[in-house]
């Protein structure tokens with residue numbers, strides 16, 4: 264199952280833009296059957312971007328996994344979309360078995376499943392991250408966002424047992440003037456950055472409403488496509504001598520320990 268998930272711990276950093284652009288690349292350039300799946304019930308953007316009726320969404324597809332195609336919308340040759348659950352409570356009621364059965368069924372027909380997520384993690388998202396082949400952890404070009412991303416990384420790996428090898432850090436909306444700041448930070452944290460995507464004033468997520476064809480002429484598309492084609496930066500990973508994000512493991516563990524102690528205090 265080739266599942267590629269895009270996550271972030273800060274809103275508006277470009278998860279949907281990157282997921283959709285990746286979907287366009289796999290379906291049109293690589294000519295592979297591709298499904299874009301929305302795990303954003305906050306609500307997400309698929310409904311408006313692709314004009315999807317409310318009865319075609321994830322909660323129905325998981326109920327009838329063998330007829331899941333009834334709930335997809337075809338948006339291009341080789342490219343289909345599945346809108347997220349109608350609200351967070353409905354999404355929370357989707358069981359681990361249900362989502363796994365759906366993904367297994369989908370993977371018999373689609374070579375790629377690209378997952379767009381919401382900023383706040385849910386059990387449903389974690390279930391899918393565990394079986395994803397690759398996870399793009401997206402940050403924007405700020406120290407705060409990178410800091411939150413490293414914290415999320417530690418939480419996924421240590422609390423939720425997501426395999427660290429499949430998580431790659433990608434910086435979106437890079438502006439040259441900030442380059443050294445974030446690069447220094449990455450060196451200090453020891454977390455390798457696998458790819459940079461520039462700020463691109465010609466990119467507009469809303470262009471997907473009118474078919475999305477314009478995306479192929481953007482810098483964002485070219486940089487993401489080259490990242491995908493290079494196996495997600497495996498050859499370009501910037502290595503450091505340290506254990507990746509070691510201090511985040513410690514910070515995460517300390518903060519988690521403190522949370523447990525505090526909640527036990529309340530219970531007592």
Ligand SMILES: Nc1ncnc2c1ncn2[C@@H]1O[C@H](COP(=O)(O)OP(=O)(O)OP(=O)(O)O)[C@@H](O)[C@H]1O
Nearest residue numbers: 274275276277278279280436461462463466467468
């Ligand atoms: N590299 C880029 N250059 C310029 N604009 C970008 C770039 N990446 C994303 N954007 C723009 O940033 C805005 C937010 O992007 P997007 O909606 O994809 O973020 P998101 O992480 O999915 O947000 P949310 O957390 O609300 O789901 C959009 O207007 C999009 O067009």
Ligand SMILES: [Mg+2]
Nearest residue numbers: 278279303308
């Ligand atoms: Mg989004």
